[in-house]
Amino acid sequence: MTILITGGAGYIGTHTCVELLLAGIHVVVVDNLANASREALSRVESITGKDVDFVYGDVRDKKMLQQVFRDHAVQSVIHFAGHKAVGESTERPLMYYDNNVGGTLSLLEVMMAEGVKNMVFSSSATVYGDPRTVPIREDFPLMPYNPYGKTKRVVEMVLEDVHAADPTWNIALLRYFNPVGAHESGLIGEDPRGIPNNLTPYITQVAVGKLEKLAVFGNDYPTPDGTGVRDYIHVKDLAKGHVKAIEKLQGKPGFFACNLGTGQGYSVLEVLAAFEKACQRPIPYEVKARRPGDIAMCYADTTFARDFLDWEAGFGIEEMAAHAWNWQKQNPGGYGAQ
Ligand code: NAD
Ligand code: WQD
Numbered sequence: 001m002t003i004l005i006t007g008g009a010g011y012i013g014t015h016t017c018v019e020l021l022l023a024g025i026h027v028v029v030v031d032n033l034a035n036a037s038r039e040a041l042s043r044v045e046s047i048t049g050k051d052v053d054f055v056y057g058d059v060r061d062k063k064m065l066q067q068v069f070r071d072h073a074v075q076s077v078i079h080f081a082g083h084k085a086v087g088e089s090t091e092r093p094l095m096y097y098d099n100n101v102g103g104t105l106s107l108l109e110v111m112m113a114e115g116v117k118n119m120v121f122s123s124s125a126t127v128y129g130d131p132r133t134v135p136i137r138e139d140f141p142l143m144p145y146n147p148y149g150k151t152k153r154v155v156e157m158v159l160e161d162v163h164a165a166d167p168t169w170n171i172a173l174l175r176y177f178n179p180v181g182a183h184e185s186g187l188i189g190e191d192p193r194g195i196p197n198n199l200t201p202y203i204t205q206v207a208v209g210k211l212e213k214l215a216v217f218g219n220d221y222p223t224p225d226g227t228g229v230r231d232y233i234h235v236k237d238l239a240k241g242h243v244k245a246i247e248k249l250q251g252k253p254g255f256f257a258c259n260l261g262t263g264q265g266y267s268v269l270e271v272l273a274a275f276e277k278a279c280q281r282p283i284p285y286e287v288k289a290r291r292p293g294d295i296a297m298c299y300a301d302t303t304f305a306r307d308f309l310d311w312e313a314g315f316g317i318e319e320m321a322a323h324a325w326n327w328q329k330q331n332p333g334g335y336g337a338q
Contacts, residue, residue: 007080009036076118089148100151177261182327189327191334218290231299234315261300
């Protein structure tokens with residue numbers, strides 16, 4: 001079985017390639033390296049001892065995609081490729097719609113022409129917007145409020161319509177909560193360009209001395225300690241969720257949406273404490289104003305993932321912190337230092 005992984009050189013993509021390869025599934029990666037490095041895939045090969053077919057290209061290039069489908073017996077697609085920075089999406093919405101929505105349309109057109117009808121799509125908890133209650137179930141209202149989140153929701157709707165028009169398609173929308181951590185080898189991990197937007201890479205860069213101190217965005221939320229609460233999920237667990245989804249698609253389930261989270265919320269200060277323990281050093285921080293667009297609490301109801309996908313997260317916050325730190329200290333300059 002060959003799976004096409006778009007965006008497979010990125011953070012979640014590389015970890016998913018590892019789990020697929022270890023499950024005996026062959027992968028071909030298409031990535032334009034807009035936010036990734038070729039080195040990451042060499043590391044995937046080192047971890048697994050298996051080859052990754054890599055095609056440098058953009059998913060909006062239909063000719064290239066068509067060739068990939070013709071060169072490889074692609075059975076299913078996992079579609080990670082896209083832009084993911086919420087703040088940037090508010091400044092450059094067209095770039096986000098073009099890449100995230102346009103890229104998916106291009107991919108779907110080629111899949112349709114080539115008769116490949118199995119797709120796992122990287123969606124996000126951001127499609128729920130600011131939920132009225134937590135934990136969040138898959139049937140909650142979908143009200144994304146930033147352009148990035150809207151691109152994810154638009155793609156979800158496109159996929160729903162593709163399935164409605166031709167029910168022989170099998171489509172999994174996986175809604176990730178907050179992916180963190182790294183492979184325990186320390187060979188692959190998150191390598192953000194510039195100053196990280198997200199909490200845990202910021203923390204590890206403070207710990208390694210690249211950044212001075214963490215700004216905690218608000219301590220006046222209606223949460224136990226006043227800081228924002230999120231459902232952090234180890235990227236390896238998330239990757240295994242994709243293997244489960246791919247297996248599920250073989251049984252022709254039609255269309256479904258599934259949360260991938262742990263079901264457990266941690267506050268910014270709790271995450272900070274876990275990282276201080278993992279890094280064995282204090283991590284300086286300062287409480288600042290709330291970040292515009294942030295919500296108080298977000299964590300998953302994981303019932304559907306457990307019952308339908310037969311998947312549950314295994315790692316806790318300590319391992320997420322330990323593995324993220326292991327990656328950061330082994331690769332203080334990310335992949336670029338190689
Ligand atoms: P990432 O940026 O590390 O990976 C995305 C990959 O896609 C990169 O390797 C990039 O080079 C590639 N890419 C971007 N545009 C492309 C294009 N037009 N053609 C080919 N390749 C292209 O991000 P990630 O964290 O691994 O996220 C993967 C997916 O999961 C994204 O769709 C993201 O929106 C979604 N997601 C991520 C998170 C998160 O917090 N990391 C949460 C929810 C959903
Ligand atoms: C987590 C918590 C911040 C940075 C984002 C996207 C979401 C999804 C995952 C893609 C919040 C606080 C953060 C910092 C802080 N991505 N924080 N200081 O915002 O929950 O989710 O990534 O789909 O769509 O919105 O993640 O890591 O940015 O923030 O205090 O320097 O940490 O306020 O409470 P977020 P995050």
